[in-house]
Amino acid sequence: MTRVVSLLEKVRLKHEPQIPEILRRGIRGLGIEEEAVQQQAEEIRTHFPNTCGRPVVRFVAGTGPQQTTPVRVGVVLSGGPAPGGHNVITGLFDAIKKYHAESRLFGFRGGPKGIFTASHVELTAEIIAPYRNTGGFDIIGSGRDKIDTREQLAACADTCRALDLNGLVVIGGDDSNTNAAVVAEYFVASGLGVSVVGVPKTIDGDMKGAQVETSFGFDTATKVYAELIGNVCRDAKSAGKYWHFIKLMGRSASHVTLECALQTHVNVALIGEEVQEQGQTLRSVVAQIADVVLRRAKAGKNFGVVLVPEGLIEFIPEIRVLIKELNKLLHGDRDFFEKIPTFTDKKEFVNKKLSKDSSYVFNYLPQRIQIQLLLDRDSHGNVQVSRIDTEQLLLEQIKEQMAEWEQSGQSDCEFQGQHGFLGYEGRCAVPSDFDADYTYALGQTAAALVAFGRTGIMSSVRNLTAPRSEWRAGGVPLVGMMQIEERQGKPTPVIAKALVQTEGAPFRRFAACRKEWEMGDDYVYPGPIQYFGPPELYGALTMTLLLEQGQA
């Protein structure tokens, strides 16, 4: 049976991405302008002696690379899927084929592991045709493996040599691009002339910087979530009896939550970065929400919507301390702890050993979560903090608070809650018009960077709030994006995640409006992503991008 293709997919297959004017020239019509980068920290230079200090590049009109032989490129998808990944590949493919008809593209299967295990497939015009403008990473699959050891690095080099590659394009987030920088450095050090080019991907929106205005996928994913949150807001208001607690993806940064709040005007949106900056406790977060619930109840509004970023719990300082203490404790006394027969006894043991502050937090948690923390640990014996259903935890605590206030006569609010998680629904959505075009341009730019022999560089397409034709294309050195962070106890150069800046325009806009949204119910209902109709509709950008670029 032939595969059934949905009606939307059928029409989107025909979409021709609009690309920056400069890229229409094709690689042979390009030249490069360079811009020196700032001197970097000693530790970074030590780790990247060969690829440190390389310039930012910008494509301008020119006469193409010196050599015009075919290019052979390998491409890999790394980490969680994000809408537009397939178009990076089609953009890459179209650009190298236009450059030279005998250029070839190879896809590594199942993520970075596919490189060092030499699992690949040649991506031909026929193979990629049904993936144009589609969501998902299913064309070659993805994976979370890192290219870590000397053996893996050597195996990668072997694969690239065997395929006679000129370039390796790594589509991934901060970790994958940090890894790409390591591979690039290794290749240069080994005298292997394979360009390693990164492409900024992640729905979380935390892979960005001075030269990278946004990661691809953020636009589409937040539009999918905002559609659904808008629908839930309308449901809350229509039924008038539920508080909806919605957890959103974003473990390390709260951009998704912030964007969705700006799009829908929910009553409460917790921003992890602010919670951390203000040193909030779990109790104070609960109190903050309970206060809104109570005030709305007094205004006759027994309903509302609360957004909770996936990583919230880890942003709360006291929880971080608790987790650290628990991990230390459970590691040190692991054997003894395992032998304690009952949960009650385990809990007593733990309570005796925790600091006063941590013990206080631990006992505030519902038993369900305590059990999870003590018993449901990972293979290293660590507490699995990401498994905590934060939105459910908050909902339960609010419920308790309301019941307490009711008993003490402070409120007779009828609190009923619903909770849910939005994540997997958005990572493989059909890319928005923006993401379809942006990723195609990123792929074309990556192709040009390979043809020009640049390595340890990230494909960069900028000026994104302008019309497509005015977008700028170039590359930013991966090492230049690095800073030193502690990893496994030692200082390590990494591309840091871009967190929500409480001084930044998106957060400031949110902070200026939230008081009004707390008590209001004039929600905004963005509706589903459109691909046709008025251009201002299908071409809408995220508030985050517009505000950061000073366009809203």
Added chain:
Amino acid sequence: MTRVVSLLEKVRLKHEPQIPEILRRGIRGLGIEEEAVQQQAEEIRTHFPNTCGRPVVRFVAGTGPQQTTPVRVGVVLSGGPAPGGHNVITGLFDAIKKYHAESRLFGFRGGPKGIFTASHVELTAEIIAPYRNTGGFDIIGSGRDKIDTREQLAACADTCRALDLNGLVVIGGDDSNTNAAVVAEYFVASGLGVSVVGVPKTIDGDMKGAQVETSFGFDTATKVYAELIGNVCRDAKSAGKYWHFIKLMGRSASHVTLECALQTHVNVALIGEEVQEQGQTLRSVVAQIADVVLRRAKAGKNFGVVLVPEGLIEFIPEIRVLIKELNKLLHGDRDFFEKIPTFTDKKEFVNKKLSKDSSYVFNYLPQRIQIQLLLDRDSHGNVQVSRIDTEQLLLEQIKEQMAEWEQSGQSDCEFQGQHGFLGYEGRCAVPSDFDADYTYALGQTAAALVAFGRTGIMSSVRNLTAPRSEWRAGGVPLVGMMQIEERQGKPTPVIAKALVQTEGAPFRRFAACRKEWEMGDDYVYPGPIQYFGPPELYGALTMTLLLEQGQA
């Protein structure tokens, strides 16, 4: 601050619903053709002596109702929201205003309670303008109260008299329409000349019959869910490591699950009606899924998607028996049971009293669910079966089964699961083009039924797979849709829910394909609802409707 209106809402406000050719004539250009209905059961005639045996009506070209004075209509939204409710109201409004400029429309607030408590608002052109083609029931809110007692019925009559209404339009599902029939009968018996007209609403798709091809909202809601399920399928395939268990709304019928399966080709979709017909046990349902998981694992596919209708657990015969026994037991020995100190003791007590079969099922359930069943009961002391997270329960059981098979060396499948619930995300979505037009036509038809003085009748717009102009408009007597069911221990005439027919075309299509879908991963990705672009795209109908009407 003025309300922010989303870009999509802004353009949809301008959408002019296409209506059946016949309705374009306006009420003054209509006439009625009648069709006698079959004689009904004695019990039904006894309950509805005045409104029983009324004919089906169909609007044809004519000269309008005898009287052409303004009409005054009340409208109420009942039960859970469904996309298109606002357009029933705008269709109604436009039709009565076209009929006579002095006609007036009143909205009852917060559901049927708004009628007997006389809480209403006049719906003017200005008020309804921003609600055209929008989702939600927020224009006047909704509620689940029934008009049950003599006092409530009398109060409704008083309200209608006070407002000098000619008609009352009840927008609701099977229960609300059953209730509308009771009100209609009461009004006729009391000599009150107020037409009561029902409108078939529910995203569950179970309010349909010979003259009602589909309930409004089903089209939009299933499109929203299918979009998200398609995205999750693509994610499952891209990441290649998760099984997603998705619960879908539909407590009494599995139409939503069936439609979504037909749209996306998920690996497993459980249809409650089939589970019941085949007398499946919880163990056999688990075994059925585990078998697919195992076979896919052997084919290297450690991923998949399973759809679970919300009501599944209640379709499993042994669970029904268990719940019945538990309710009887906990009612009978309530005081004694409450005093048993620990859960373990409570469980022992219950196990001694249950039948062998029920005890066997009860002990198969995870402790979490056992606790829920014994401790988390409603105000009448009944087990809250709807609170059981069926999709999570199944996921846990499959996990256990896989671990068992792994230990016994039968499989080394790496089973990882994710679970979620899709419900509130779809009930208030922006109505699809179909639902926007269908509801507008239902509203216009309801207006005509009121103007022609018909009562105890449901607005019926048919021939829905044809172009809008060829849709037929008319009414079907509510009593004619009834059958006798046991309610609170006594035979009661009700409009029965239309369940999935395992002999019907939609189920047969599913049954013919599911073997292939079990092992496949050629999922279909419907993408978000479109309102522009090629007509075959924004005009797509549900597979359920097409198959039931013999059009696919």
